[in-house]
Amino acid sequence: MTSTTSDRQAQLAGVAEGEPEVREYRPDRSRKPLVVKVLVGLALAGFTLIFIYPFVWLISASFKPRGEVFDNRIIPDTFTLENYLRVWQEAPLALWILNTVIVTVLAAGTVTISSAMVAWGFSYFRFRGRGVLFGVVLATMMLPGAVTMVPVFLIWNELGQVGTLTPLWAQNLFGSAFYIFLLRQFFLGLPRDLFDAARVDGAGNWRIFAQIALPLCKPALIVTMIFEFQASWTNLMAPLIYLRDSSTFTVPRGLKAMLDQFAFGANYNWEIVVTASVITTIPMIVLFFLAQRHFVQGITMGGVKG
Template sequence: MSPGRLFSWIALALLGVVFIYPFVWLVSASFKPRSDVFDNRLIPETFTFDNYIQVWQEAPLALWLANTAIVTVLAAVTVTFSSAMVAWGFAYFRFRGRGVLFGFVLATMMLPGAVTMIPTFLIWNALGQVGTLTPLWAGNLFGSAFYIFLLRQFFLGLPRDLFDAARVDGATQWGVFWRIALPLCRPALAVTLVFEVQAVWTDLMRALIYLRDSATFTVPRGLKSLVDAFGFGGEWHWEIIVTASVITTVPMIIVFFLAQRQIIDGVASTGLKG
């Protein structure tokens, strides 16, 4: 093995340790009694499974996970499909002002979330949806500028002659999009889906703004309530907080483990398009 390759392996190993250490510490702390949570031992001196029993008793964790799963699925599916439709329109159709309109779409990414936070809240409040899960996912029905850009780049790399041939054979515009374009961009769709799943699963800001009742809390909002109750200003039961954090992190680890090949293929193929 060459020195350069050996150095690369060592550097990657060190970076891997740096990134994985916080989660390893979190898992270790979840098996410790209250007095040992912050002792910084990766192997607990005293193992206990009581934290994993107590956390289900102290908080409606199953309900929070169910609420988050519902919001995540709805948000990920809607934004993937709506963004793909808009991206297909910008990639396939030729019309005057297409470039300018696409520029306006990209310009929306430059707006900080705080700029639209209040107007968006007023809209949902006028619709009577504050306090429900709807504001956490329904906005995705209109697509996302980042995902539109990502999918458009992929669509531009597909051979246009294939779509023209389908049109000559009698396929409708919708048929070309649904039966040909979408199946060909599965890697990019998988990247969009997984990215949005991660974004929604960890979204605390919108949950803080729109959710009022603990029965509608999502995982991030629920963890925030646990920190308030058992952490700072509370009873200092940090073992409950770290245990709940481990339980709510595991689904994301599973998602990325199952979708890692699709993510790599999607990012690589999208980067080569256009």
């Protein structure tokens, strides 16, 4: 303290005698050169165009007649709405969308609840072998889907569920290793004293889980539901394996059937295929924009707590 005061007095004395005051130079790192900002902006704009171009092309092709679908023009020479009228006549698209909504809602809801329950058990309860058991759960993510595809099919076949929508969502009743890991990280970030206080007040394990832990982890639950909703909406492999009748097709399975019918047949009606693809993509875009705030919040909190 005395040395600092003496140095400051000597500095003031030098200024009083006419010597310039020496100030420490601290570069302002918050200010970036204009050239760097322009280059970063151009790079981001370029990558944005690269990513959105396929979807823009898909939308443009849906408004073109058959002969102009692949002319690679963003603005159609011949603008028509006939494709959006024909697609509902050529295929039961409304039924396929309804089936997909049923599957995705059930799959997202069941996997969120079941994964949250398992994750809560791994984060709250203390028992011997907890770490080893959690490691085994995470190890299941290393198993390729092809390894369990045949045994799972045989199980559903014995249960008589092949040809129905049940195998597409009922497997989520047992949780998912990735979602269990994600939700466990959120539960570990919650103050344990809060749960201990609730237990002192007479709350049981289920009440603590349902009324305290789940509301505090709402962003993580929303992220889990969005991930699974997107995965189930675009899942093609499972419908190809289990669905036989067109009345039970989901959107991906229906698009595959339309592709087989129109793209490789005698007509080559690609305009119907791209139009159906646009219609079935719009719900996912709307869902992301509606849940964007919760999605970003959940990802951010997961990165901080993880």
